[in-house]
Amino acid sequence: MINTMLLLRRWVGDNLGSPAWLFLAAVAPLAAVAPLAAAVVPRRGARMYLDFHLRPLIKWMLPSLDPYVTIDISGKPRYSMDKIKSSDVDEEVKAYLSPMCARDALELDADGAADGDGVVLSPREDQEVSDVFKGVTVRWASVWPTREDSSQCLRLTFHQRHRDLVVGEYLPHVRHSGRDALLGNRRRRLYTNKTNDYSNKVWTYIDFEHPATFDTLAMHPEKKRKIMDELDDFRNSKDYYNRIGKPWKRGYLLYGPPGTGKSSMIAAMANYLSYDIYDIELTMVPNNTNLRKLFIETKGKSIIVIEDIDCSIDLTSHRRSDDTAAATASADRKRKRSSKMTLSGLLNFIDGIWSAHSGERIIVFTTNFVDKLDPALIRRGRMDMKLELSYCGYEAFMTLVKNYLDVDAHPLFSTIKDLLQEVEITPAEVAECLLMPNKERNEHGVEVCLGRLIDELRKRLQLDKEKKKRHEKG
Ligand SMILES: Nc1ncnc2c1ncn2[C@@H]1O[C@H](COP(=O)(O)OP(=O)(O)OP(=O)(O)O)[C@@H](O)[C@H]1O
Ligand SMILES: [Mg+2]
Incomplete structure (x- = not known):
């Protein structure tokens, strides 16, 4: 009625x-x-x-x-082989309409508790809000689109003489503003596909609250500056990518021994750019089609991460030869065999489908064994930047000591500097020595921590020397 x-x-x-x-x-x-x-x-x-x-x-x-035209915007995800899902649009429209609903509608639905503190308001059934765009009034209402549908959709109604304006300008404006509102309002998210959720959702998420930033990341300052400049450049290059007809994406390969800060670097990148993270666990992806589905469900302004790419799936050109790897290889292989993911599926995922998406995306692979990766995976063009994270040098130590102990200079620094030139120790191991438990937080705390690090470095130096001697003898 x-x-x-x-x-x-x-x-x-x-x-x-x-x-x-x-x-x-x-x-x-x-x-x-x-x-x-x-x-x-x-x-x-x-x-x-x-x-x-x-x-x-x-x-x-x-x-x-x-003479009215209506357009229904549904929140239900829709898949097809060539179509990006449409439920983003629903979220964007709701975010756009929220201030209007707060102002005009009397009966509202509140959504978005999962987004942290804010709520997104939408009109309840039979409630309408109006919006004016370039002097034209359009109306939005919540309705059931078809008799069979169990979920409401948002229906846009406008006079047919404004069809071009609404389709060509108004709807893109709504999406754009809605997207900005969504990103501006909410906390960033860490999505994962490690889910037992049998609903339609392929990703589940938690709020992303990793404290790592480029300030706290221990690495050579020049290298750090270069990465940050690169990221700035990427973020500001929308028009450039459009002009040269390339998708707006960037691929990074981070490699180095365990504990050198690869995961911390990803968190720092996400915090720096204010992007969401999609952490893909490849062993949970049964086949290429599922990988595609996962990718289709990612949004712009995001970092897609595949950690330990060499362990996730049989993508390496050779198997590892060292003893530790051999011990785990059998279990690894079993896990990988149950997956029908292939290297070519992953390669398609990286280049082909990029172009179907708008909005900036970064993909990051990490590995401890860069030499073992199939060259096709890391060839130029696929991975724009290969970045080695390595053992702790003096510059990296200076960052860690500032973070952990809040000191810029100390007489023991020169001893540590000399030792770091001779010993391979990861930033994670240095950080462990510098951790100050409650009972040590007194005027001697800094000496105790630095002394612990020096002891550890000397112990390793000694072990290295003995190893070398044994090697020379035998
Ligand atoms: N470069 C670094 N700067 C600051 N902290 C670091 C750095 N590297 C390691 N750490 C510390 O060590 C911990 C482990 O580091 P992280 O998880 O980033 O290493 P990783 O290289 O990803 O290791 P893995 O190869 O095992 O995944 C971090 O939580 C952080 O506290
Ligand atoms: Mg890691």
């Missing part, structure tokens, strides 16, 4: 004085059916009766009486 009244109100507003008024009389008896329908069936049933019987009938008899 409310829908019919809204329809009439709009029509009267837009067509007052036109000859089409004459036709109103012809359909008035039909409109009279509405209260009867509302009386005999529940509220939703009445509205559906109007939507599915009366309104099409009016439209069929006298198209000029209903």
